[in-house]
Amino acid sequence: MSTNDLNFHKSYTPPAGGQVALNFTLNPDGVPTTAVVRLVKSAPTLRIVGDAEKAVARTATVTMALHTVQTLHVRASYANNVFRGPSSTPASVYEMATPSSSAKSSAFEQSASLKAAREFSWRPPTQSLGVTTAIYENALKSRAIAGQVWEAAAPMTTARDSLWKYPPHLKPALASRYESAAPLSSLRGDSWEYPPHLKPVMTLRHEVALPAVRGFGLPAKAGQRRVKTTKVPWEAAKWASYGKESPYVPPEIPGYTSDTALNFICPWLDYAGNDILINFGKYPCKEAEPTQPGTGIIMPVKKVYIVINNVLLRRLDGNVELPTFSLSLSIDADSWTWGFNAALPAAAQDAIEPGSDGTPVELEAVINGTAYRVLAENISRDRSFGQAVIRVSGKGKSAMLGAPYAPILNFGNAQARTAQQLMNDALTINGASIGWTVNWGLTDWLVPSGAWAHQGTYITALNTIAEAAGGYIQPHPTQKQLNVLARYPTAPWSWGSLTPDFELPSDVTTREGIEWVERPRYNRIFVTGEGQGVLGQVTRAGTAGDILAPLVTDALITHADAARQRGLSVLADTGRQAHLSLRLPVLAETGVIQPGKFVRYMDGGTTRIGIVRSTAVEVGVPEVWQTIGVETHVA
Structure with missing residues (x-):
């Protein structure tokens, strides 16, 4: 706690009753403060500048020469908005607060605006007149109208209302929340009023259609009766017309001449195993190669294209015909064998089961006279209420040249060979043919000895040779033959x-x-x-x-x-x-x-x-x- 000295400049006189009156006003004795001012110049000024330190007593003298006026009243002001150290009227830590003026309200009110004459804390003060005061002057007396911090609040004006006041009386013109509705005028109607009467000229949305004019016709109208009737190729039979009957002359049948030579009209094909199948049925040469369509086939524009489809699926071993629900075949330029899928009755499962060694069953699909040899590799069954279907899928016959049926071998040319000869050599084992031939369709070229080496199956070796010259391999539908074709025979x-x-x-x-x-x-x-x-x-x-x-x-x-x-x-x-x-x-x-x-x-x-x-x-x-x-x- 800081200590402040109290300077009592008057002699002490004990008051009556033992009470001490402290007067901190500027003029405790009621004697006006007198100052002698001499004016030397017409506009004298006095400027006192001091640092922010403890205040000390300073005396200023102003001399003024007066010619006609003997008595002069001077009113001086000074700027006190600077730091002057501790004042002469310190109070204790817990002193009485200064009474608030009547113009002030509660402790937390809006601050009063600063006067224009005041300055900020740290800037040069304004000029003051030459009137000095003591360093320890008496405080001004408080006005009688000042009140304490917790004084009685000023009465509110009659125009104001308290926070919890009674609401004003409703005016007679106002209605309550549920008041009687005002009657509507005769020109207005509520939301559920009756619709206006329709005018006689108005019709409904779906009115009776007007009759069309004679020249108007729909795009699809009733056809006109043709005079000439059209006949289909298979019309109802009719009796032959009457005419002259020619006598029937039976043809002459030559006598039988015996011949010991056996004439097999079907070409020789490679059958599975050592058995030779002799078919005495209606179509003895089903497995014969069909006649391929020639080049330059031009299909004419017809009104109707008539096709009689004939589809047959059978097992080659034993010539077992298999009923078929559906069948599909597919191949493309990047495939060296056909893809095959078929749906069969469940009763045909035994006929397509592979052999004891895992070799798949070879099937033949004949579509409109063209035969295709395929292998039944994958078998699955779908069974629903009242129906069971066997689904079989596989590849063409040339799948035997690839994995998993063909072994992994090393291929090469110990001596100079052509590309076609390299293919033929790849289809041999120790110089013996494995039964497959190559139909070469590229321009052949010579490969020096030792220039080619490959490890893989038969078909991978053949594809490597064909791709070297921009070719690809396509299988024959039924025979053990591979066709080597150019990807672009012509630019x-x-x-x-x-x-x-x-x-x-x-x-x-x-x-x-x-x-x-x-x-x-x-x-x-x-x-x-x-x-x-x-x-x-x-x-x-x-x-x-x-x-x-x-x-x-x-x-x-x-x-x-x-x-x-x-x-x-x-x-x-x-x-x-x-x-x-x-x-x-x-x-x-x-x-x-x-x-x-x-x-x-x-x-x-x-x-x-x-x-x-x-x-x-x-x-x-x-x-x-x-x-x-x-x-x-x-x-």
């Missing part, structure tokens, strides 16, 4: 002058789909071999060869013919293409159109020519449909 930019294998109008198709595909427009490529290979540069004729395709490396590119065929397969699969999907019946003229065939498709004024890339056959007796995928190029 697409030359297909306009090509004679297609089939010419199909849009009338023969039941569904058509087109997908436009954009390929990089390469016009130049480098293909190279490896140790004994060659480097070939293939450029599309008529172009600048400025768009280079990625480099192709293959150990079997050992000749310019191989490099040219491989480069053509890359440069041909470029630019904008239109892939067609055509669904049509298996006609007698076309048969099943397989991958590698050229098709010209005519859709009104638009003609597209392309090569078949995929084929799918769906059999749902009595309907048989095939869907072919055709790759065409847009100029």
Whole structure:
């Protein structure tokens, strides 16, 4: 606690009653403070500047020369908005608070605005007149109207209301919450009023239709009776007309001449095991290779295309015919065997079970005269109330050349061989043929000794050789024969002058789909071999060869013919293409159109020519449909 000295400048006189009156006013004795001022100049000023430190007594003298006035009253003011240290009237820690004036309200009221003459705490004070005061002056007397901190509140005016007052009386014009409704005027109606009467000229929404004029007709109206009747090919039979009857002359039958030579009209086929099947049925040569449709088949536009479908599925071993609910076959340019699915009655399960060694049963599916040999690999059964179905799936006969039926072998050429000879060598074991042949459809080339080595199955070795020259492998439907085809026998930019294998109008198709595909427009490529290979540069004729395709490396590119065929397969699969999907019946003229065939498709004024890339056959007796995928190029 700080200590303050109290300076009592008057002599002490004990008051009556033992009480002490402390007067801290500026003039405790009631004697006016007198100051002598001499004015020297017309506008004298006095400026006192001091630091913020403990206040000390200072005396200022102002001298003023007076000529005519002997008595002068001076009113001086000073700026006290500076720090002057402890005042002369300190109080104890717990002193009485200064009474609030009547203009003040509670302790937490809005502060009064500062006067314009006052300044902030830390800035130079304003100029003051030359009137000084003592450092320890008496405090001013409080006004009589001042009140204490907790004084009686001022009475509120009559215009104000207390917080909890009685609500004002309702006016007679106001109504309560549930008062009687005011009557509506005669021109207004409530929300459920009666609708106005309809005018005589208005009709309902569904009125009686007006009769149509004589020249108005619907798009599908009653047909007109034709004068000439139309006859179908199979109409009701009728009696032959009367005419002249010719006498019947029986033909002459030559006498029987014996011959010891046996004439087998069916060609020899490779049968499973050592048994030779002799069929004395109605169709003795079911397994014979059917006559393939020729090239340049043109399908005419007809009003009606009549197809008599004939589907047969049988087990070759024992010639067991299998009833079929549904059947499907599929193949594409990147598959070396057919895919097969069929649904059979549950009673046929024993006929398609594999042998004791796990060898799958070989089946034959005949679709409109074309036979396909397949293997029943996977068997499953679906049974529902009152019906059980066996589902069988598998691959074509050429699946025996791949896993899991064929072993993993090492292939190579110890001496110089052509590519076709390498394929034939791959289909042998110790120089003996395994029964499969190759139908070569590429330009052959010479492979130096030791240039090729491969490890895998028979079919992987064959695919490696075919892909080296841009080719692919397709199986024969029934025989042990593989067809090696060029992916692009002719460059697409030359297909306009090509004679297609089939010419199909849009009338023969039941569904058509087109997908436009954009390929990089390469016009130049480098293909190279490896140790004994060659480097070939293939450029599309008529172009600048400025768009280079990625480099192709293959150990079997050992000749310019191989490099040219491989480069053509890359440069041909470029630019904008239109892939067609055509669904049509298996006609007698076309048969099943397989991958590698050229098709010209005519859709009104638009003609597209392309090569078949995929084929799918769906059999749902009595309907048989095939869907072919055709790759065409847009100029």
